[in-house]
Amino acid sequence: MMISCREITKSYSKGSHLVTPLENLSLEVPRGEFLALMGPSGSGKTTLLNLISGIDTPTSGDLEIDGENIAKFPRKQLTKWRARKVGYIFQLYHLIPVLTALENVELPLLITSMSRKERRRKAEAALEVVGLSDRSHHTPSELSGGQEQRVAIARALVADPALLVADEPTGDLDRESATRILELLRSLARDHEKTIVMVTHDARAAAAADRTLHLEKGKLLTEDPNLVSI
Amino acid sequence: MLPLSYALRNLFRDKSRLIQTVGGSALVVLLIMAATALNGGMAGVLSASGSPRNAILIGTGSEESIQRSEVAAQLGGIAEAGIPGVLSALGTPAASTEIHYMSFLEAKDGTRGQGLFRGVTLRALLVHPEVRLLEGTFPGAGEVMVGRLAWRKLGIAEEKLQVGSVVKLDGSEMRISGIFAAPGTVMESEVWAVLGDLYMLAQRDTASCVVLRMEEAKDFSEVELFSQQRLDLELTALRESDYYSALGAFYRPLRVMTWITAGLVAAGAIFGGFNTLYAAFASRIRELATLQAIGFGRGAVFFSLVQESVIACLAGTLLASVIALVFLDGRTIPFSIGAFTVSISPQVAIAGLGTGILLGVLGAVPPAIRCLKPSLPKALRS
Known part of the structure; x- marks a missing residue:
């Protein structure tokens, strides 16, 4: 099993109130699955995504990713783990504006001991996977939204992580670009055996996934793999 | 990274x-x-202005300013005869009787500035070996030689203080006989005249100090002993380096x-x-x-x-x-x-x-x- 969450709860204080965006949630995701998380705002989707990707830690419960229980990892260890295991795709791409597409993609490899030549080769290969080899020396401001998201996917892929997490990856794109991104994510799960967890509000985007989970008020509601067809 | x-x-x-x-x-x-x-x-x-080998004999109570000091005009002769260890060059003891006098110098165009004037004899060159004539000659009566930075201290254009120019010192016309350097010391901004002229211009019959160059720095103890023994002369002995250090503290x-x-x-x-x-x-x-x-x-x-x-x-x-x-x-x-x-x-x-x-x-x-x-x-x- 790639992801195994057992009764994870996340709560934090907000002023004098205790907010619990996730409560006793259990979930299992096999390797190579493309999972969509849906639910209204405040349902805990992004919190779950942050926990799975090691951006945040649960208040209680066990969270095992690729055989490692990351729930109790200290911050430094979690940072190193993220660099090795997770590729993050954001709704607004979060590319570094002063770096070119190639340099953005190369960023996660700078943490490794890889040679400069090897890093360049891998970054170019990742850009090729997303079909942007011809834009490698463009800065984000010179790319369209769809192209920026593809660069972000290449960046998420380049270090060859087992897990890709995507937070509304098509939320800021037109339909044509969104379709391309979803096809790309599907092929990554299918052809490259990447486990993908995607948060989305868009039922069409969720339909591209192998399975869709619905969350509401921090709890898992239903599973519906074919809610909407593209 | x-x-x-x-x-x-x-x-x-x-x-x-x-x-x-x-x-x-x-x-x-x-x-x-x-x-x-x-x-x-x-x-x-x-x-850089004070050498540890130089001792200054000044009037008691004037330790902070040589210009305020008064010592007998004959002190130079008395000191060189009574203090062992004074350097001698070709039989001439390195003992320089000096007047340090703050006054105004006026250039021909009327620009004037305040500066330090030092009344000296040729023996000054024995106690201040860093002084080098760049142009002209050592001053004679009615003449002065100016340090190469004196123009800056006086606020007078450099070209007005060239060899041969005539300047006024306390109303008396004097000819510039030479320009000297004393690298890195305050002397470079002074104006030197012969001792006799400064006795007259400053209207005094006493000198400001006697500077002695000792054979070794440790010979300063002899000068100190002399100042303590000759209570009648009311003297204080200072190392020249200590005097300028004290000025630094000021x-x-x-x-x-x-x-x-x-x-x-x-x-x-x-x-x-x-x-x-x-x-x-x-x-x-x-x-x-x-x-x-x-x-x-x-x-x-x-x-x-x-x-x-x-x-x-x-x-x-x-x-x-x-x-x-x-x-x-x-x-x-x-x-x-x-x-x-x-x-x-x-x-x-x-x-x-x-x-x-x-x-x-x-x-x-x-x-x-x-x-x-x-x-x-x-x-x-x-």
């Missing part, structure tokens, strides 16, 4: 901010370099004020830097969180932010160094007893470089800590 190019390119994201940071740091670094050069120059000229409040001013401006610049850099970093909180999300440690991001600030401040340091070299290096600065030449020495450059690095680090640390403080989920949503 994040690549240096990330820090470098971030600098050019907001050119006005870059100009502010570079300009602000250049101003502070220039100020620190100027303060270091001025204080170093003043301290240097005072320490200027300490001035130097402290210079440092306080420089420190206050630097503190102001650091607080200004906090604001500028906080604004720069705060606009990138999400980007900084993204870097952490993809696996860069907080330390690596922090280091890159500090690197960015240090690079900007080093650019300011470079600018300040160029300004200092063009506008400060070699300038002559007058002060009450002389003048000194400002030198942008390696020490001054190191002080500037240290200040630049310190500004860069101190200015960046609090904003960087503040911008890296929010939790990752919160920062990613910002």
